Amino acid sequence: MTFSSKRENNLSHLAIIMDGNGRWSEYRGLPRQNGHKEGVKSLRNLLTYIEDFKIPYLTVFSFSTDNWKRPKSETSNLMNLLRKFIQTDLTELHKKNVKIRVIGNRERIPKDIINLINSSEDLTKNNNGLYLQIAFNYSGRDELVNAIKKISSSAKTGDIDPSAIDEQIVSSNLFTAGIPEPDLLIRTGSEKRVSNFLLWQLAYTEIFFDETLWPDFNRDNLTIAINDFNNRYRRFGNIKKDIKNDTT
Ligand code: FPP
Numbered sequence: 001m002t003f004s005s006k007r008e009n010n011l012s013h014l015a016i017i018m019d020g021n022g023r024w025s026e027y028r029g030l031p032r033q034n035g036h037k038e039g040v041k042s043l044r045n046l047l048t049y050i051e052d053f054k055i056p057y058l059t060v061f062s063f064s065t066d067n068w069k070r071p072k073s074e075t076s077n078l079m080n081l082l083r084k085f086i087q088t089d090l091t092e093l094h095k096k097n098v099k100i101r102v103i104g105n106r107e108r109i110p111k112d113i114i115n116l117i118n119s120s121e122d123l124t125k126n127n128n129g130l131y132l133q134i135a136f137n138y139s140g141r142d143e144l145v146n147a148i149k150k151i152s153s154s155a156k157t158g159d160i161d162p163s164a165i166d167e168q169i170v171s172s173n174l175f176t177a178g179i180p181e182p183d184l185l186i187r188t189g190s191e192k193r194v195s196n197f198l199l200w201q202l203a204y205t206e207i208f209f210d211e212t213l214w215p216d217f218n219r220d221n222l223t224i225a226i227n228d229f230n231n232r233y234r235r236f237g238n239i240k241k242d243i244k245n246d247t248t
Pocket of ligand 1 (some may be wrong): 018019020021022023024036039040043061062063064067078081082083085134189214
């Protein structure tokens with residue numbers, strides 16, 4: 001499977017909702033945790049083959065604040081997966097020059113995991129290869145509430161003039177501050193919704209729904225999604241022409 005690039009759209013930031021782990025196990029008569037474990041393997045594989053696609057930023061949704069509604073055994077398992085992922089993969093990711101940032105709410109996350117998150121961010125902070133954002137205990141609404149709180153307290157202390165609040169100020173108070181908005185969102189597992197992911201940042205993002213369950217997602221799936229993206233017109237609210245390639 002190869003790239004087609006009739007229209008190079010410059011995919012700078014790819015975001016992924018890695019859905020379908022539960023169904024992957026249920027179809028096999030296995031406990032849900034097996035699907036999540038396979039999901040980590042699939043993420044690990046992605047972090048290897050994504051190098052060939054020259055995408056600078058990758059954001060993956062690995063635990064939603066809404067996932068706390070799941071049984072305790074499953075939420076503990078998902079916490080444990082991030083713990084293990086950092087313990088097992090950090091050295092290799094650092095060697096590959098990956099810069100790690102974990103976005104989301106730190107409340108409810110066990111202290112030892114917060115320490116691991118902080119040390120992984122610290123260790124990789126000067127890396128300039130793939131910028132990997134892991135959305136963990138994250139939701140778009142929670143991120144916006146957090147930004148609104150920060151902006152209001154700056155307004156209260158007089159550091160921000162409320163009438164000067166603009167999109168740039170909002171963006172710079174999000175967990176994703178400083179990172180370009182996603183160009184493409186892939187959601188695996190056949191559901192067609194954004195599920196509280198990057199609500200502000202997805203304003204002009206192209207969305208690709210892939211029926212593949214996340215544990216089965218591979219390089220060919222990514223190639224198909226990117227080829228599809230490369231053949232889209234992005235208009236950003238303008239009239240029908242290819243903004244990015246239009247030089248008139
Ligand atoms: C959705 O599948 C997936 C999640 C809630 C977790 C995603 C997590 C991983 C891929 C692994 C974790 C990675 C790290 C780095 C910790 P689902 O359980 O909603 O699947 P279903 O819709 O089939 O039930």
